[in-house]
Amino acid sequence: HAKQRNIGHLITERLTPAMADLLREIGRAGDELGVNLFVVGGFVRDLLLCRKSDDIDVVVEGDGIDFARRFILKKGGRCNTHREFCTAVMVLPNGFKIDVASARMEYYTAPAALPTVEMSSIQRDLFRRDFTINTLAVGLNKKNFGTLIDFFGAQRDLKDKTIRTLHNLSFVEDPTRVFRAIKFANRFDFTIGKLTLSLIRNAVKFDFFRKLSGRRLFSELKQILEEENPIPAIESLRNYHLEKVIHPDLIMDDSIIETLGAAQKAVSWHDLLYLNTPCMNWSIYFMVILKKCPYQVVKEICSHLRLSPSQTKLILRDRLKAEERLYILERRFPPTNSGLYALLNIFKPEHLLYIMACTRIDRVRKAVSFYYTRLKDIKPTIQGRDLIALNLKPGRTFQAILQSVLDAKLDGKLKNKKEEIAFVQKHHMPVNPDSMDKSVD
Ligand code: ATP
Structure with missing residues (x-):
């Protein structure tokens, strides 16, 4: 028996007028088609928890694809359908995204071991969650x-x-739910129920994860690492020995957890200052987790989790490069800004933040943040065409000339374009014999 109450006032009070109107419009479209429909799942959960949720999940007691097509025809926007699952994704012209699923009795083939009590189609749909x-x-x-x-x-x-x-x-049916339980507990600061916890321990003990595909495992793992503060969740993974699901040789000791804390500080610093700079925060935490693994193990993990070639490069090769440069920074600190720039300019934000997380030396961390905020975007004001105007012959030397201008600029020796041109004339132009001091002879 379902508990029911009206929360119409929460829809009006907690959602934007545009979102509340959209829900009413979906309802009207359902009435016109003669089907019952519901908004379900995370959206409702977040509404009750007073949390913002952008994605709307709608379940139609009937043909969801037919509903979605008609709705888009009226409203405009795009509609992608998945015949196999009887689902559709609608994207409206204003950017709202609505997932539509079909709840129809004939779709449900209950797992043999589960009780087959009488349920309405919406109830049956929700029972699978x-x-x-x-x-x-x-x-x-x-x-x-x-x-x-x-x-x-x-x-x-x-x-x-x-x-x-x-x-x-539940975890026999789908072991990724173990990771989802940890994600939600961490996100909402909830505890995992006693029975559910023992089911998780059981899942680990009897290795329900054997048949879990690397792709799905990575998707759940990435979602955990994309949370605002993933560290308690990572600690839970460790407490339940779930790191062994990623790889049997993966070890997460206390120093890794400590470095994750430093990574979180670096990520928050970056988010605050550079909100609009794309940065895959998950990858920084992931690199820290893999920090102590031998190369071969990281390689196996990337391959098992089906990371893309660019993700693999980031995690495997570029990370090693970052560690190499960190080693140099910690032992032979560059005396000039241009020296610091030369060490760090090959890196994307992810690796700079990784270096900041990994070092225990304050001076090094500050130098990386100084590079990021003050040096990274410095460029020479003069360009190739300015060099041509100085009668220099275009060629490979241009790059070297511009580099030396950049270095001088990084080291604070050049303040403006005029000084840059004077610098080039002084250091890179053939000496005019006429202008030489005759007294030398
Ligand atoms: P998030 O805010 O992280 O997106 P969400 O609850 O909206 O959280 P989704 O991953 O978008 O989660 O999934 C949408 C809905 O689908 C969930 O509310 C959940 O009921 C259901 N769901 C997702 N994954 C599973 C799963 N592995 N097993 C059962 N139900 C699932």
């Missing part, structure tokens, strides 16, 4: 707009701040 807190639905049709439907005790668990599976075979 990972945790109780993700099983809430809100009616969108006119007759029940705003009615919160709770089949599985989700409201109780939200109130108790507990992550609970719906049944004891």
